[in-house]
Amino acid sequence: NAGVTQTPKFQVLKTGQSMTLQCAQDMNHEYMSWYRQDPGMGLRLIHYSVGAGITDQGEVPNGYNVSRSTTEDFPLRLLSAAPSQTSVYFCATGTVSSGNTIYFGEGSWLTVV
């Protein structure tokens, strides 16, 4: 699904550092979201957006910020990385006109040491 692009694919951070995971889509999907995936925990929603200028919290928002200034981009910011944020992060997009199906990006592997 080349329509959802995540960068970087791999990143190692030191505790306390900040960074931004980028998500870009070219499918004109109104919905964009961030999930984290940890072993045995499934996929947990961090933040989501239903359109430019609109964001809302998911299940595990603490320690993360988002903004949606354009339809195409939905960056996820880690303000002060902690080892508990070591995870695989997936951006997902969708549109109501596609029947509520969401499409995942390839994932970003983040390690906080």
Next chain:
Amino acid sequence: GENVEQHPSTLSVQEGDSAVIKCTYSDSASNYFPWYKQELGKRPQLIIDIRSNVGEKKDQRIAVTLNKTAKHFSLHITETQPEDSAVYFCAAKRGSTLGRLYFGRGTQLTVWP
């Protein structure tokens, strides 16, 4: 919020046998139930979904059933093949627009040749 429970966490079957994965949900207003397949190191991909106005849906060797009264839904894979080996996730959502999609913790399916 919604609570989705998925069982079993691991499932091993012989090639050609059937596999069944079950999920329960807590929010009676949930009306959309997708299933995702995730191969090792890959992104989750939608394989089938069902809406609350339908009791069963089939797509070749895959079927999903929904029991709204009991608030559970199941994935059935017949004539399993080694390439069916993956982690399968169920999910649930309420409302007509994209928003919070809650996932189960996943089932690791292994199909032995």
